[in-house]
Amino acid sequence: MAVSVDKVYKTVLFVLNKEQRGYVTPAEFNSVAEQVQFQIFQSYFPDGNQQYRKDQTNSQNDTEFFNMFKDIEYKLYPFEEDSSFTYDSSTDVFSTNANVYKIGEVISNYTDANPIINSTTQLVSKAEFNKISRSKLTAPNKKNPLFFTGNAGGALTLKVTPTPNSITVNTILTPTPPKWGFTVGGLGQYVYNPSPTASTDFELDVSEQTLLVLEILKYFGIVVNDPTIIQAASQEAQKMEINEKS
Numbered sequence: 076m077a078v079s080v081d082k083v084y085k086t087v088l089f090v091l092n093k094e095q096r097g098y099v100t101p102a103e104f105n106s107v108a109e110q111v112q113f114q115i116f117q118s119y120f121p122d123g124n125q126q127y128r129k130d131q132t133n134s135q136n137d138t139e140f141f142n143m144f145k146d147i148e149y150k151l152y153p154f155e156e157d158s159s160f161t162y163d164s165s166t167d168v169f170s171t172n173a174n175v176y177k178i179g180e181v182i183s184n185y186t187d188a189n190p191i192i193n194s195t196t197q198l199v200s201k202a203e204f205n206k207i208s209r210s211k212l213t214a215p216n217k218k219n220p221l222f223f224t225g226n227a228g229g230a231l232t233l234k235v236t237p238t239p240n241s242i243t244v245n246t247i248l249t250p251t252p253p254k255w256g257f258t259v260g261g262l263g264q265y266v267y268n269p270s271p272t273a274s275t276d277f278e279l280d281v282s283e284q285t286l287l288v289l290e291i292l293k294y295f296g297i298v299v300n301d302p303t304i305i306q307a308a309s310q311e312a313q314k315m316e317i318n319e320k321s
Contacts, residue, residue, distance in 0.1 A: 078277035078284045080108070080253045081267050086288050086305065087295075094297055101255050101265055104291070109252040111290040112277055116154075116250050119147050120177075150280045151247060155179075158246040160233060168225065168232040169242055175231050179245035183220045186240040196220045196235060196242070208236060250278040 084104050091099060099107075154176070160169035178198070185192040194217060199207065204223045207213045215221040215236050225232040235242060256273030257265040268274055277287060288305045292298070299305060 078279055078281055078287060080255050080274060080276045081269070083108070083253075083277065083284065083287050083291070084255045084267075087291050090288075090292060090297065090299070090305070091295065096295060096297060099295060101257055105252070105254050107291050107294045108255075108277070108287075111287060111294070112250055112253055112279060114290065115279060115283055115286060116176075119151055150283075153278060153280075154248045154250060156246060156248060158244050158248070160242055160244055162238075162241070166227070166232075167238060168227070168234050170227060170230045170232045171244075172230050173246065174249045174251075175246045176249040177247040178224065179247065181222060181233070181235075181245075182243040183217075183222075183235055183237075183239035184241045184243065185217045185237075188217060192217045193243075194218055194220050196222050199223055201225075204234070204236070251275055253277045 084101075087099060087104065091097065158171050158173040158175060160171045162169050181196040181198070183192075183194050183196045185194070197219070199221055201223045204221055207221060208215060217237055217239075220235055220237060220239065222233050222235040225234060233242065233244070252275065254273075254275040256268040256270065256275075258268050260266045277283070279287065285305050289299055
């Protein structure tokens with residue numbers, strides 16, 4: 076479940092008002108919100124690696140709802156998908172315009188083989204790719220293909236050898252930047268516009284709502300040591316929202 080960008084923004088405004096720290100415009104909020112969402116998203120990877128090591132040494136609680144590694148993995152599920160890559164015969168590469176953050180497993184599909192071959196493809200550097208391909212002993216084949224990544228006009232490219240008929244690429248996508256969209260009211264005030272074409276919620280799990288507020292407030296010079304203050308502010312902001320609609 077996503078985090079409401081409207082709820083986060085109004086909570087931030089409520090705390091700033093209580094602290095007499097002025098006002099944050101939607102543009103300022105959107106810029107900081109994008110940065111904070113990406114910071115939290117990036118933190119999942121080193122945190123997940125640390126928790127995985129605890130799993131390996133049996134030093135972590137493996138109860139269904141108390142395994143931290145599984146919790147982090149769950150938070151990444153919305154960003155995981157098989158991205159579509161298109162082959163360009165003129166450059167002999169596969170490319171995608173998807174906003175890919177990490178590449179997972181790559182499967183090369185050789186449908187012209189008999190029987191059809193679907194092979195896990197190894198990622199190497201371009202230098203390693205050239206070196207391995209030149210050797211008769213290590214040259215890639217349809218059962219052991221290789222690939223390296225590149226960039227062409229902002230698009231992620233994969234050079235795969237031998238060239239398959241298609242590829243299946245598991246990826247982690249970068250979260251879409253949040254946006255608090257608005258219209259201008261009769262008194263010149265900003266009025267939240269929930270339309271999907273105007274606003275975008277945070278794509279992080281709902282459990283990150285308090286952390287989002289705390290981290291955004293830090294950018295505006297406020298450090299809140301007690302998270303219950305944020306919960307109270309969120310409730311007050313929600314009451315304000317209900318009053319506005321009534």
